[in-house]
Amino acid sequence: MVTHVPAEAHGDERGALLSFLAEQRGGIRRAVLGLTDEQAASRPSASELSLAGLVKHVAEVEQGWVARARGEAPAVTRDETNWAECFRLVDGESLAGQLAYWERVAAETEAFVRSVPSLDDTFALPDQPWFPPEGRVSVRWLVLHLIRETARHAGHADIIRESLDGRTAFELVALEQGTSGG
Template sequence: MVTHVSLEAHDDERGALLAFLAEQRGGIRRTLLGLTEEQAASRPSASELSLSGLLKHVAEVEQGWVARAKGEPPAVARDESNWHECFALVDGESVESQLAYWEKVAADTESFIRSVPSLDDTFPLPPAPWFPPEGRVSMRWLALHLIRETARHAGHADIIRESLDGKTAFELVAQEQGASWE
């Protein structure tokens, strides 16, 4: 399971940002509850997205952004020729292995965000039309971007899961907590 940051009120901005990120990770993680590998890899909607593919993508993207902020290369290099490979499990990858990987990525993200001297510190971005024109962003921007990216895909995951078996996010929260949903 992906590490949870307490969602209780936080006395600091970093804790609040990390709590919101953890909440969105939980939304994606819950969509995989009780599914087989085949169900998680299926594409029941008009989209080409699957739950296992989204899981791999969000873990890879989060790791890549934190690596960029640290001035390091991402663990997996993606370009125009192979970007689509982050949306499907391959070579013995499983939902379980991707959840374990994401847990490590989440712990690294939390450690990094808590360790930077200031959320106002910046790091460079490569030139691209979808990045801010200044070419640099703050650690605060990084945290907010990870929340936005994860939340967007949590919404995709909700639709995919509901298309698979009709379960909604509220039902999955209840299932995770061992409560009944009526």
């Protein structure tokens, strides 16, 4: 871990959960610091993943889960014909645009989590074969799931960035903070 979330700074469970989610978002955001759209869209490792694609994916996933918890449809739906588009920029999309979209999604997530009467409130899981039939989860589960999903992709982002130009997560934290790194 390259950053620290102080426990005393947030005071309550919602604040702590949202702070840990913000920390993981920061790992992905730092991974694209100083990159062009072309660099961010490149795939320098054995994986098909790119940094721009990861930014787009985590923003879409977060928005979709929060929409589901609100009882709404996600802003973007994917099926077997276009699912891979959530992992790459397509015509008219830019890294800056995806980062701005993700910032709006993050603000909506925070507002939603802070507005629900209880983290124990539940909503239905998607009707997909990998979820239990008629399954329900809590808002707490939602935030923990988003932390897990974002953290997993923050690790991917670390590897992709280091493959691009050798910069490590520690160096990127220093770059973001304006201190010397590495």
